[in-house]
Amino acid sequence: MKPVYVLNGPNLNMLGLREPAIYGAATLADIEARCRAHAEGLGLSITFRQSNIEGELVSWIQEAREKACGIALNAGAYTHTSIALHDALKAAELPAVELHLSNVHQREDFRHHSFIAPAVNGVICGFGPESYVLAISALHSLLTANKKA
């Protein structure tokens, strides 16, 4: 079975230091460890990456088309700006979930629009690091449903 790609966008390498009142105390390494343990329990493996560069995220989504079975993406602020990530997700033709630590709908208006959402199966936001766990579970359900179909 190919891995699930768990991809993280700009400033998520700053978790733990960055606005802890919004994003909490967990570091990205803590979240990665939690994702690995959860995925393992579901019989999945993960490839976990972070980049501050939009084009690198686009390249990883392109790579996922061949090398992954699904994508969980926290695109950070690129969620609200990036048509390139939207197009890459469409081209990947894989089960995909958009996720956010914070509830973006409780925050500034500019966070209410997502260019990613129309290109994925669903969106999870507002559960802190648990959003990653829920996204991996959602992908597992989608992959299991695909096998039955």
Ligand code: DQA
């Ligand atoms: C975020 C929400 C985005 O609006 C923000 O730009 C981020 C993090 C989240 O996980 O809550 O960088 O994606």
